[in-house]
Amino acid sequence: MMGWIPVALLAVPLLGALLLLLAPRTFRGVLPAYGLIFSGVTLALSLALLALYDYGGPARMRFELDLPWIPGLGLRLHLGVDGVSLPLIVLTALLTFLCFVYLCWGRARATGGFMSARPRALVFTLLVLEVGMIGTFLALDLLLFFVFFEIVLIPMYFLIGVWGGEGRRAASIKFILYTLLGSVVMLLGLLLVWAQTGTLDIEALTAAHGAGMPRSVQILAFVAIGIGLAVKTPMWPLHTWLPDAHTEAPTVGSVLLAGVLLKMGTYGFARIAIPVLPEGAAAVAPWLGAFAVVGIVYGALACLAQRDLKRMIAYSSVGHMGFVLLGFATLTPVGVNGALFANVAHGLITGLLFFLAGAVKERYHTSEMPALGGGMLATMPRLGSMLTFASIASLGLPGLAGFWGEMLALFGAFQPANGLPRGLFLTYMVIGGLGAVLTAAYFLVMLSRVTHGRPRDSAERHESPDERPIAVSLAPSDVRGYELAAWTPLVILILLFGLWPGLLLSLTTPPVQALLGALS
């Protein structure tokens, strides 16, 4: 029953993409609205999922659909939703919709903007991307998961490679080769699991808690799957595709990349790697935690010396994903809960940050901080205030969404699961805490550079008062209506989850406890 909603979630954007392919000229005039409608319907479906979800029941899959797909191989089209995937599905639908909102009204003003080049292809790409992203979070079959996981790469490759900045070619090639390489390793791990257990069904594998696989196989499979996921997450030191991709990607590309694509990696840990291979997870967890905390500190330090705003936000993702991985590495309900919370929070906050960075770049035609000058609060008070808000949310201020996930991840590290070396995890906790201070440091330094101080051109104009009219005509305008429309939902959700974290935690806690059944 109600298994049609997951299917519809996939079918609607797919239909939208196919129609564009079949009737290339029909929708030419209404392209932005076209994308808006299809992503809007998808968002409505995901909200229906949210409304119809049975919150009280035990930890099990809802809205399940289980059909044979390739019977000869035992592959099945198995979709389902639980508390772990539900927030991510809604987040995906929301962010895609907001991207279309941003494009729909932003296009008219930004002549020469990237929506003016190949708009049909752009809408097509984004819709296919949405299919892949939602599919990843719905899939309950290992191979199906892999297929969706890979589908996402192609549209993102084109998004960066076609509509990106100046270095887009190199960045897109690096992105796709790097992640494909990771995926191959992951595929090997998945096949190893299949070979050992004879099933690809995630639900069955989760319920078995690793039964039927000797410890060494579990470790091997966990490492293989983990590397594939870690590339996507990204985990230090497999992160170097990310800054390039983010810097060159167009705004919507960055938003979806940070907001959703990175989450697919961490979701894989929660959905597959840890529950299916509990012994492997327990053996590798100290290493995972070590890489995670190195990533936290490393990402923060890299941000501190960064000159480019977009690149800085990209590196901040490395740090934040470090907290997510640390949460997973603790293998405790608290830690995994924290990781999942931080996951969603990062999607909202960093999505907003990339929207803002895109807006800055659009206005100043650069995102190099020294070139931006300063005094944004004076020249563009709303944009400056928004940037302040997003930065403060991202540095993990309590009362905003960024805090709870990181706090719970640290708390998980304070008391890791039985069998994990406690002293080591305490060290991780302390390093992670220092990383949080460094995170605050680079965001505040950035705010200080960009939003504080006096705006540059006022000083220049004093030297040559005659140029004043020109300066006025060149003056970038503050936040526009469509930008506000695209950003406000994110701001509201950041506040909501920050002030009432129970909303999300009550959703994730039952399935997390079930997933960790063998470990706790």
Place this chain on the structure above:
Amino acid sequence: MTTFPLLAVLLPFIAACAGLLLSRLPHNNTRTSGRIDLPHDSTATSGRTSLPHDSTATSGRIDLPHDSTATSGRTSLPHDSTATSGRIDLPHDSTATSGRTSLPRNSTPTYGRDKAHTRAAWIAILPTAAAAILTIWLAWKPGLAYFSGTATPPTGQTYGTIVTGGLPISLTLQADALSSVIGVLVTLVALAVQVYSVGYLEDDPRYPSYSAFISLFTSAMLLVVYAGDLLVLYVGWEIMGLCSYLLIGHWWEDRGNSRAAVKAFLVTRLGDVGFLFGIFVLGTAAGSFRVSEVLARVPEMSAATLVTATMLLLAGVAGKSAQVPLHTWLPDAMAGPTPISALIHAATMVAAGIFIVARLFPAFAAARPTLDVLAVIAALGMLGAALAALAQDDLKRVLAYSTVSQLAYMAGGLAAGSDTAAVFHLLTHGAFKALLFLCAGAVIHHVGSNLMTQMGGLRRELPVTFVTMTIGFAALMGIPPASGFFSKDGVLLAMDGALSSGGLTDAAAFFLYGCALATVAVTGAYATRAWLRTFFGEARAVALPEPEPGTAHVVDVREAPRTMLVPVILLAAPALLLGFAGEPHVELGVAAVSVLLAALGAGAVYAFWRLDPVADPARLLGPLRAPCERAFYVDTLYAALFVRPVLALARLVVRTDDVVVDGAVRGSGKSARGLSGMLRLAQNGNVQLYVSGVLAGVLLIAVGAVVFT
């Protein structure tokens, strides 16, 4: 009644949200683009008294890397240079050299701004007043029960729990004897400051957001005070830090202010990480984050757990309450507007550290090593900061160091085992230090400079401020019958008692008491110095030359506006009389010694001042004067030890990331291409080569088969 704590927290919070959302409304009507230069006469003709710009000396400030941005042709004048010339120093003066500012904030016509200010003022003041009434109501029944030690059941309720998968977080807000008293202090000072700010920031275009941030701060502080769960408390604790950051950086046009704000946030956050870990330790040991359950389980906890937990909590306390070694942010924080210094950096937020130790006092009392550490920290802090205060020329920095010193007094009282004495001093200090700051604000408003070299002889021009500030200084010095006398006496009595019995080791107790007595004398000295140099002697404020139109405005009022004077007068009453509220029990010996010492310090300064009223009595410090003025070079030390290494490490990471980590990736790509290039050599289309290859292979297999079988 049980919902009062929640209401008291929510009202200012809603006010903050409303204030922030409405803060930019009038700008919509008047401005279409981000930057239009209206003729600046619109602001110039208003002919108002202008903002005093609180400049702070940049000496010894940690250098954050903003300087690197200043290389690209921007003119960012350090404000101290203009401040010392005795001019009134509007934040945008230095760029407005051509007599024309171009910041958009001036583009809003004054009438629109007035309307927005009035609205913002009401949005700020009314909810704070309502919250004050609620807190007084809550405190009415327990009254001062905290000091008499009678237990009263807390008023409040739990609004659900948040599951985390581990220990749940319970959303409890409740007022017990301790928190109801502190709650009253917070809301009353906040109310006074909100009213005062109406006059003080009359001309500031950002007054609406400023007042909203104060409301947010009030809400966060009340959350700390009323929280029944340690993690809920932590939420309020951090939001206070955010408000402090935003308000210190209120005049962000000046990079120095921005740096001070960043420094304040980072230093306190460093302590807060320890604080959070301390909460983890306590919560895990008690099996709950609820304060009541944690305190109930304290007797069962092992000594190691308690010492670890309290030491970690102490890090947060040192950060928030500006104690050694995390005290360096507070003097720089004086870059914010003076009312902020009064509220956040004197009366309430910085006292939160003391409050939290008092709240968890059973845990601290059971951890003796922590008390010893606290005693040493307090002893160093109180004397060092008092000496630093004696050498400062900036009136606000004198008061800032004085705050550090007085907070150390409270910490010393706690270390000596008397939480009630410490909290009583917290209350009186909140009253008299807020009074002192607000009076200092009036003085600065009048003179147009923070520097005492620019002041003098003000008692005739500012009679009301003179009287009230005299009360404040008397309380600070501990002269009977001002409130500070009684509370300081209580703290000294506790330290005296700790010598013979109590939780401290003998050496620590002795050191603490000795430093405390020395501090009493130094306090007398610096308070007298500030008092004399501000209100006595010759008037040193130089009359300003006629300002260029649109740049600066001469202050022409004799006394501060009424909105500023009323809160000052109202605060003077508790600063003078609060000492009698707590059933004072004065021990004659200790009291006589402390008054004598204070008089000694005051007398020495007075003698030096009489010799030469123009020169600074700080010269009595002799060779110690320079180190004291630079607060013993701690800032420089930290910059060399932490800030620069971290920045160097950051640059190293960026280089490593490019060369090593990404270099490996690029290298593997390159080597793959190189390898394929080599393989391509084989694919040259020469059939002969292919066939010979195949034959060679067959031969190899044949040989292998023969050899290995």
